Amino acid sequence: MEQFQNPYRLNGSLPDGLATIPDPSIDAAAPLAMLARCPSYSKTPLRVVEGLIPATLWVKDERERMGLGSFKALGAAYVIAHAAMAKGGDFKTALAGEVYATASAGNHGLSVAAGAQLFGARAVIFLSLHVPEGFAERLRAMGADVIRAGDSYEDSMQAAQDQAEAQRWILLSDASWLGYTELPHRLMEGYLAMVAEAEDQVPQAPTHVFLQAGVGGLAGAVAAYARGIWPDAIYTVVEPELAPALIESIKAGRSVVTTGGVSDMGRLDCKEPSLIALRGLARDADNFVTLTEEEALGAMPALADVDLATSTSGGAGIVAAMLSDLPADARVFCILSEGPS
Numbered sequence: 001m002e003q004f005q006n007p008y009r010l011n012g013s014l015p016d017g018l019a020t021i022p023d024p025s026i027d028a029a030a031p032l033a034m035l036a037r038c039p040s041y042s043k044t045p046l047r048v049v050e051g052l053i054p055a056t057l058w059v060k061d062e063r064e065r066m067g068l069g070s071f072k073a074l075g076a077a078y079v080i081a082h083a084a085m086a087k088g089g090d091f092k093t094a095l096a097g098e099v100y101a102t103a104s105a106g107n108h109g110l111s112v113a114a115g116a117q118l119f120g121a122r123a124v125i126f127l128s129l130h131v132p133e134g135f136a137e138r139l140r141a142m143g144a145d146v147i148r149a150g151d152s153y154e155d156s157m158q159a160a161q162d163q164a165e166a167q168r169w170i171l172l173s174d175a176s177w178l179g180y181t182e183l184p185h186r187l188m189e190g191y192l193a194m195v196a197e198a199e200d201q202v203p204q205a206p207t208h209v210f211l212q213a214g215v216g217g218l219a220g221a222v223a224a225y226a227r228g229i230w231p232d233a234i235y236t237v238v239e240p241e242l243a244p245a246l247i248e249s250i251k252a253g254r255s256v257v258t259t260g261g262v263s264d265m266g267r268l269d270c271k272e273p274s275l276i277a278l279r280g281l282a283r284d285a286d287n288f289v290t291l292t293e294e295e296a297l298g299a300m301p302a303l304a305d306v307d308l309a310t311s312t313s314g315g316a317g318i319v320a321a322m323l324s325d326l327p328a329d330a331r332v333f334c335i336l337s338e339g340p341s
Contacts, residue, residue, distance in 0.1 A: 001323045003289045004247050008282040015282055016254040017275075022181055024224035024280040025189035028196035031078055035193055038081075040066045044194070046201035047336075049306055052322055055330035058206065059308060059318065060198050063339040068114060070314070070338035071194055071218060072107035076100075076172055078190030079183055080115030095121035099169040102126065103149075103157035105214065105267045106135040107338060108174045113144035124169065126156040130262050130269075132341060153214075153270050154257075175215040175274040184217070185276055191221040195229075198333065205230045206333035208326060212238045212316035214270040216246050216277025218337065223284040233333075236287040238320040240265040240296070245273040246281060247288035264293055267313035267338065289320050314338035 008014065035041040044065055049057040066073040084094040098121040102112050109125040116123035123144040127136060129151055136146045149159035157173065164171040176184040209226060211219035219237045226233065237246055242260035249255045255278055263269040296312035299319040303310055308318065317334040326332065 001289050001291055001295060001320065002241070003287055004251060005287055006250055006282065006285050008250065009284075009286055014279060015249060015252075017178070018279045018282070020178070021176070021275045021279045022185055023283075024220045024276055025185060025192065026225045026228060027189060028192035028225055031074065031190045031193040032196060034078060034081055038066075043197045043201075046198060047308070049308065051306055052302060052318065053326060053332060054328050055326045055332055057321065057332045057334065058202055060194060060333070060335045061308075062194065062335060062337050063310070063314075068107070068110050070107040070110070071191060071335065072111045072174075073114065074190040074193050075174060075187040075217070076102070076108060076111035077115035077118070079172060079186050080112070080119055080121065082186060084119040091119055093120040095119040098122070099124060099167065100172045101160050101164040101169040102172045102174075103153060103160040104131070105153050105269065106131055107267060109135065109139050109144065110142070112172055113139050113142040117143045124163070126160040126163075128152050128156045130266065132266075134341070154272060174217050175270070175272070176276040178275065181276060184274060188217050188221040188276060191218055192225050194335070195222045195225050199229050202333065204331055206233050206331045208321070208330050208332045209233050209235045210238055210317035210321045210332065210334050211235065212268055212313065212335070212337060213246055213277070214243070214268040215272070215274040216281060217274055218335070219285070220274070220277030220280040222335070224280045227284050234286045235284060236289055236320060236324075237281055237285045238316045239288070239290050240268050240316070241290040241292045243269045243271055244290050245271055246278060247290060249273050249278055250282060250288055265291070265296055265312045265316055266341070267311070268316060291316055291319060295319060295323060308336055309340050310336055311338055311341040
């Protein structure tokens with residue numbers, strides 16, 4: 001596990017190219033108010049886990065979030081719900097005729113499909129050739145059209161952008177870039193419900209927070225809000241060694257596109273960071289670490305043994321905590337972001 005200390009933390013500067021990019025939202029009240037109107041909403045549990053690390057470990061378990069199986073249920077569907085509320089009328093048909101397009105490594109696409117289905121829109125989800133067919137089948141079962149495009153998440157993203165522009169569809173990405181920040185900013189705001197729930201669930205402020213990252217939406221949103229409620233914690237962002245988009249961008253002092261093979265941590269296998277997340281984490285993260293494939297895969301049996309069965313993506317933050325040299329009096333917060341693949 002490689003570790004790199006964030007040089008931007010507390011020095012007031014930012015990597016180049018982020019001056020016009022907004023900070024992540026910290027308005028947790030907005031998604032909580034929306035969720036209060038949703039009959040399928042309930043808080044996910046905070047689990048006290050023993051035996052994995054020689055310290056207190058709290059795990060926010062997102063495996064049953066709103067029936068979609070991951071924290072992503074809080075993101076794209078929240079954006080689509082905002083659009084439906086703005087239209088008014090019968091919510092079931094509020095967005096009839098609208099088409100939402102996106103690229104996904106799996107879970108984000110499920111959230112887009114769920115939101116579109118709920119409010120009468122159509123969803124078109126672009127998947128790379130390496131996304132498991134099981135995700136494609138789940139998307140189709142929710143009424144989404146699935147298009148395979150390219151060998152990487154970045155290839156499928158480009159295809160989604162191109163088709164959205166050509167067809168005049170609404171592009172709903174969980175990544176952000178120059179000129180495209182409004183919808184991903186709101187999407188990340190949806191994730192705040194997760195840490196706002198945890199604020200009420202943990203008995204004491206954590207001393208250490210480990211957050212896995214693909215493009216960085218989860219990590220950027222959670223760290224931005226958590227800095228306000230747990231200001232003294234040490235925040236560590238966890239990426240695959242084969243997709244170190246955030247750590248390499250922090251090292252380079254600008255957003256960079258990384259290269260590497262296909263990671264088993266598929267939902268984290270993103271080679272370019274979201275700029276909103278990069279801006280927020282440059283301010284809020286203390287450390288960035290990368291996991292090897294062997295480290296992530298090797299820890300999965302231990303997680304299953306303590307009733308935390310997940311994928312290497314969903315458990316990456318916990319794995320990094322397991323591999324860290326933590327004091328016995330540490331209080332560690334992690335997010336189990338999805339169930340087994």
